[in-house]
Amino acid sequence: MAETWNKKEREKKKQQQKKEKAEKKAQRKEDSQGKSFDDMIAYLDENGNLSSTPPDPKKARKFKLEDIEIGVPKAEEIDPADLIRSGTITFFNESKGYGFIKDLKTQESIFVHANNLLEHVGEKDKVSFEVEMGPRGASAVRVKKAVAV
Numbered sequence: 051m052a053e054t055w056n057k058k059e060r061e062k063k064k065q066q067q068k069k070e071k072a073e074k075k076a077q078r079k080e081d082s083q084g085k086s087f088d089d090m091i092a093y094l095d096e097n098g099n100l101s102s103t104p105p106d107p108k109k110a111r112k113f114k115l116e117d118i119e120i121g122v123p124k125a126e127e128i129d130p131a132d133l134i135r136s137g138t139i140t141f142f143n144e145s146k147g148y149g150f151i152k153d154l155k156t157q158e159s160i161f162v163h164a165n166n167l168l169e170h171v172g173e174k175d176k177v178s179f180e181v182e183m184g185p186r187g188a189s190a191v192r193v194k195k196a197v198a199v
Contacts, residue, residue, distance in 0.1 A: 136178050136196055139171055151177060151190050162190040169194050 095101045096109055135153055142149030147164035160181060171177055171193065179190040
């Protein structure tokens with residue numbers, strides 16, 4: 051069975067690639083013959099860049115093993131008093147059962163639903179509340195009238 055022209059070309063290409071690979075291997079072997087181990091070592095400088103000179107031991111920094119954090123840092127416990135905010139009800143529609151509270155500290159408007167009220171409130175009432183993130187953003191929960199001091 052006679053070989054087709056395409057098969058001959060592919061075989062020629064394979065032979066050429068094998069020859070090039072062998073030449074590259076011989077070149078690498080030849081280049082590494084005269085080098086010592088010290089010539090092949092690369093160092094990192096204090097900025098993280100590769101260098102051929104060893105770093106200055108005077109610039110070395112010591113780290114404690116326990117200071118290195120791998121992964122997500124542990125969450126600190128939150129004081130429950132920090133969660134309670136205060137604000138003023140700027141709008142409340144009793145027929146629809148929702149409104150908005152303006153936070154006194156951040157001046158942001160926070161949604162409040164009637165189901166999250168602990169007692170009856172109206173517009174311009176001073177309230178204390180906690181914020182939870184809902185599917186549509188921040189919303190006030192456990193809303194009650196602020197105690198007058």
